[in-house]
Amino acid sequence: MDSTEIAIVGGGIIGLSLALELVAAGRQVTVFERGTAASEASVAAAGMLADQDPENPAELKQLSSLSRSLWTDFRQQVERLSGMAVPVHTRRSIQVAHHLPEGFTEATPEEIASVAPGLNTSGKSAFFLEEESICPPELSAALPVAVRAAGISLLEQTSVEAVHDRADGIEIVTSNGSWLAGQVVYTTGAWAAQLPGLPAAPRKGQMIYASLDHPLDCVLRSPDVYIVPRGGGYFVIGATVEDAGFDKQVHDDDIQALLARAAALWPPIGNATIVSTWAGLRPVSPDHLPILGPLDDQGKGRTWAAVAHYRNGILQAPGTARLMREFIEGQQLSVDPTPFRCDRFALSSVQ
Ligand SMILES: Cc1cc2nc3c(=O)[nH]c(=O)nc-3n(C[C@H](O)[C@H](O)[C@H](O)COP(=O)(O)OP(=O)(O)OC[C@H]3O[C@@H](n4cnc5c(N)ncnc54)[C@H](O)[C@@H]3O)c2cc1C
Known part of the structure; x- marks a missing residue:
């Protein structure tokens, strides 16, 4: 049987960023991915690092701030190691809301007109x-x-098909044979109900990639739609939020409704040409907060979970990686993990 010090189950942004964090700390890591790495929610996202979005639950603030502070280093580390560019596309957003939240300053009509006319x-x-x-x-x-x-x-x-706790470690049964691991971390996203049996579910989001010859270098966001410029006259428009199981089909009527919502926010986008559409599955827990930390209640420190980042997993990846590494290494935690504890829910399988 092959062996590894730490097995990570799930190769989305959460699993891969944790793998980088653990290897930088000198640990030996193997990531098991059922399909192609970073091809599920992590590629479907809009890519907003929306740590200040007043719509976010207050419990996310610490984790979001930590993550935001780590994002530039994370991005540069990925660029350095891969030799591929991961540029920042926009550096500010305008949020439109029914009320001005405390601590924010109303933008003047002149300021808005200078950035997002119309x-x-x-x-x-x-x-x-x-x-x-x-x-x-x-x-x-x-x-x-x-x-x-x-x-x-x-x-x-x-694919990881089963996990067995043994005296000499954790047996990871995969579609390509079994492995023996010292520890296992589940980063299975919207599939966490299957493994390790946590109550995470998929929330479908349909998205539009559109072209429009109209300058905009700022994200525009309201509670029901966002427009994210990608440069070169391309825009991402998102997103639906649907309880549709694991269905990833795109429906033309939903796309047209999304485009209409975008045009109601910023009329020029109504003239855009749709280039492509897709749908992704956000992993969500019953209270909409991530599920992070130790899974085994016997204090063995061998099984861990980092799932259910819902609408903010791209933002929260480097912070989650840091927090999980601190958990695994028994270090002081940078973030109070109480709102994210795995044992706030009952496990339905494994462990
Ligand atoms: C439409 C949309 C827009 C979004 N916009 C934003 C945004 O602007 N900003 C932001 O911060 N976040 C955004 N998100 C949320 C973000 O994309 C997710 O929170 C994040 O990608 C979750 O990452 P993950 O690694 O947990 O999940 P995933 O990327 O889904 O990865 C989980 C992986 O686990 C694998 N897996 C599952 N079970 C097994 C198994 N048994 N064996 C092996 N592998 C397994 C899956 O194949 C998958 O590759 C958006 C999401 C969607 C869908």
Whole structure:
């Protein structure tokens, strides 16, 4: 049987960024990915690093701030290791909301007109956020290359089918044979109900990639739609939020409704040409917060989970990797993990 010090089950951004963090700390890591790495929610995302979004639950603040502070280093590490570019595409957002949240300053009509002429604020509040966005397809292309360059064994087309706790370690039963691991971390995203049996579920998001010859270098966001410029006259428009199981079909009526919502926010986008559409599955827990930390209640420190990042997993990946490494190494934690504890839910299988 092959062996590894730490097995990571799931090769999305959460699993791969944790692998990089653990290897940098001198650990030996193997990542098992059922399909192609970074090809599920992590490539489907809009790429907003929306740590200041007032719509985010307050419990996410610490983790989001930590992650935001680590993002530039993470991005540069991926670029250095992969030799591929993962540029920042935008550096600020305008949020339109029914009320101006505490601590924010209303943008003046002149300020809005200078950045996003035509933005429809119609009686609502609008305010600027200093936040970045990256392009998930660019990150998803570079991240697996970076992971392999860092010496991590990334096994694609390798599904983990069962996990058994043994006296000498943890047996990882895969579609390509069994492995013996010292520890296992589940980063299985929307499939976490299957393994390790945590109550995470998929929330479908349909998205549009569109072209429009109209300058905009700032994300535009309201509670029901966002427009993310990618440069060169391309825009991502998102997203639906649907409880549709594991269905990833795109429906034309949903796409047209999404485009109409975008045009209501920023009328010029109504003239855009749709280039492509897709859908991805956000992993969500019953309270909409991530599930992070130790899984075994006997204190063996051998099984861990980092799933259910819902709408903010791209933002929260480097912070989650840091927190999980601190957990695994028994170090002081940078973030209070109480809201994210695995044992706030009952495990339905394994462990
Ligand atoms: C439409 C949309 C827009 C989004 N926009 C943003 C945004 O702007 N900003 C932001 O921060 N976040 C955004 N998100 C959320 C973000 O994409 C997710 O929170 C994040 O990608 C979750 O990463 P993950 O690694 O947990 O999941 P995934 O990327 O889904 O990876 C999980 C992996 O585990 C693998 N796996 C599962 N079970 C097994 C098994 N048994 N054996 C082996 N492998 C297994 C799967 O194949 C998959 O590759 C968006 C998501 C969607 C869908």
